[in-house]
Amino acid sequence: MTEFCDYLVIGGGSAGCIIARRLAEKSVGRIILLEAGKSDEGDGAATDLSRLDEQTAAYDWGFKAATLEGAKPELDYARAKILGGCANHNDCAFLRPPDSDFLEWESLGAKGWGAVDMAPYFHRVMENTIVEEAPHHPASQAFVNAGLELGLTKIDFQKQIAEGVGYFPLNAKRRLRQSSSITYLHPLSKLPKHLEVWTETQAIKILVKNGKAIGAETTRGTIHANRAVILTCGSIQTPQLMMLSGLGPAQHLKDHGISVMCDLPDVGEHLRDHVAAPIVWETHDAIAPWEICPFEATMMLKLDGDAPAPDVLFHLGLRVREKYGEDPRLAVNGPAVKASPNVTRARSEGRVRLASADYRNHPIIDLNYFSDPYDMRFLLKAMRFTRRLLETQSFQALCKAEVHPGPDVQSDDEWIGYIKSMCETVYHPCGTAGIGRVVTPDLRVKGIGNLIIGDASIFPSLVTTNINCAVMMAAEKAANLVLS
Numbered sequence: 492m493t494e495f496c497d498y499l500v501i502g503g504g505s506a507g508c509i510i511a512r513r514l515a516e517k518s519v520g521r522i523i524l525l526e527a528g529k530s531d532e533g534d535g536a537a538t539d540l541s542r543l544d545e546q547t548a549a550y551d552w553g554f555k556a557a558t559l560e561g562a563k564p565e566l567d568y569a570r571a572k573i574l575g576g577c578a579n580h581n582d583c584a585f586l587r588p589p590d591s592d593f594l595e596w597e598s599l600g601a602k603g604w605g606a607v608d609m610a611p612y613f614h615r616v617m618e619n620t621i622v623e624e625a626p627h628h629p630a631s632q633a634f635v636n637a638g639l640e641l642g643l644t645k646i647d648f649q650k651q652i653a654e655g656v657g658y659f660p661l662n663a664k665r666r667l668r669q670s671s672s673i674t675y676l677h678p679l680s681k682l683p684k685h686l687e688v689w690t691e692t693q694a695i696k697i698l699v700k701n702g703k704a705i706g707a708e709t710t711r712g713t714i715h716a717n718r719a720v721i722l723t724c725g726s727i728q729t730p731q732l733m734m735l736s737g738l739g740p741a742q743h744l745k746d747h748g749i750s751v752m753c754d755l756p757d758v759g760e761h762l763r764d765h766v767a768a769p770i771v772w773e774t775h776d777a778i779a780p781w782e783i784c785p786f787e788a789t790m791m792l793k794l795d796g797d798a799p800a801p802d803v804l805f806h807l808g809l810r811v812r813e814k815y816g817e818d819p820r821l822a823v824n825g826p827a828v829k830a831s832p833n834v835t836r837a838r839s840e841g842r843v844r845l846a847s848a849d850y851r852n853h854p855i856i857d858l859n860y861f862s863d864p865y866d867m868r869f870l871l872k873a874m875r876f877t878r879r880l881l882e883t884q885s886f887q888a889l890c891k892a893e894v895h896p897g898p899d900v901q902s903d904d905e906w907i908g909y910i911k912s913m914c915e916t917v918y919h920p921c922g923t924a925g926i927g928r929v930v931t932p933d934l935r936v937k938g939i940g941n942l943i944i945g946d947a948s949i950f951p952s953l954v955t956t957n958i959n960c961a962v963m964m965a966a967e968k969a970a971n972l973v974l975s
């Protein structure tokens with residue numbers, strides 16, 4: 492089967508749904524949005540945030556990542572395989588990045604991506620997105636009050652990103668997620684006729700002719716795109732698909748027997764992610780069920796007085812369980828809560844590489860956490876601060892004792908050993924096809940015509956906040972750039 496369209500958007504996640512919708516509003520010809528996973532429409536486990544824990548591996552690509560250089564890839568690195576992408580299985584923490592993040596992007600060469608340039612795109616996202624403050628579970632209240640007892644200020648994080656403590660804004664209308672599939676595309680039957688959403692269709696190769704992208708081979712045949720191919724497969728699979736198509740580091744491609752269409756040494760490199768580590772406390776009593784989502788309360792710390800924004804962001808988990816189950820290393824005998832601080836502008840860089848030239852094989856993900864000493868320095872300070880929560884009356888009323896890491900961990904070396912062995916991801920990969928390295932500031936892939944990238948891969952550096960809001964803002968801008 493061969494199909495023809497004007498714009499082919501590959502990857503129906505946070506970014507792809509926005510770009511496809513915005514192009515369709517301008518009637519630019521036939522648009523096809525490809526998504527490898529199933530449709531989320533009518534699937535309550537995907538669209539109802541409170542049913543988060545019903546999601547299983549069936550919603551996921553099943554990737555594993557290595558946390559430290561040379562380590563075995565053992566970390567479950569959740570990546571959603573469903574229309575709506577990771578925003579349909581995330582925790583809906585929705586924080587607008589501070590202006591300083593975009594000023595940094597601009598200083599790194601992302602001309603046109605400064606704070607003033609990006610502000611209108613936040614407002615465009617908010618035209619479609621309802622954001623509500625998370626409910627206040629008694630355990631979340633204890634965490635917030637403990638922060639206040641330790642001298643922090645109460646912050647409304649919907650209004651500002653600053654040092655302090657408070658509740659997450661959630662992109663959810665009560666329980667209904669406000670992922671971009673739901674807010675920009677549903678109901679699919681009412682979409683403009685020139686926008687087609689093809690679910691359960693995976694792109695396996697971008698077709699390149701005379702230095703231009705002309706379409707893609709997919710699991711449902713060939714699709715030709717007259718005007719542009721737009722990649723929105725996320726920070727792991729956008730570089731994977733590029734490399735499978737001969738667009739990447741030449742030697743690596745040759746090692747896998749792939750013909751080099753364009754030598755792009757930075758494809759898959761500079762992978763950044765928010766690295767975290769857990770402290771777990773047993774509570775006096777059972778934790779009452781939460782209303783919508785197990786992550787309601789947060790805390791931000793500015794550990795470096797000169798930093799433009801907080802260096803550390805916490806998630807208080809009303810449970811210890813990870814995305815798809817218990818972590819046996821964090822076993823507890825009774826009810827427990829967990830606080831995970833993460834380094835907001837982590838500097839360590841990992842990479843995504845191909846395991847083979849077969850698109851069905853998972854890519855190799857090396858997170859390379861702590862390769863930059865900055866990250867350990869801040870996480871160490873953050874862990875010591877976290878332990879102090881139990882000195883407060885509010886937290887003592889909630890928690891019996893710290894069970895992980897427990898009192899044996901005291902010295903810097905003991906903390907570093909614990910952090911290295913127990914580090915967690917906040918699932919925020921970005922930067923693997925960054926502006927200035929792989930794409931120009933108008934998101935065109937260097938050296939290849941008609942090929943645009945519009946997802947979290949293009950971030951020049953990490954943002955201070957959970958990244959979905961920034962992804963959505965970037966997608967709004969990407970749509971604008973395509974149209975202009």
Ligand SMILES: Cc1cc2nc3c(=O)[nH]c(=O)nc-3n(C[C@H](O)[C@H](O)[C@H](O)COP(=O)(O)OP(=O)(O)OC[C@H]3O[C@@H](n4cnc5c(N)ncnc54)[C@H](O)[C@@H]3O)c2cc1C
Pocket residue numbers: 501502503504505506507525526527528569570571572573574575576577578580581582583584585586692693694695723724725726728729732814917918919920946947948957958959960962
């Ligand atoms: C468990 C988890 C919790 C998170 N919690 C939060 C949170 O609370 N707040 C926050 O701000 N962020 C959170 N995030 C991160 C946030 O959701 C993502 O950063 C964001 O969704 C990324 O958007 P994207 O468009 O770059 O990629 P994605 O949303 O991952 O979309 C990529 C899409 O492309 C599809 N695809 C991939 N390859 C192909 C192919 N070859 N052909 C066709 N389709 C393909 C995928 O199936 C997927 O649907 C979380 C992420 C995870 C995994």
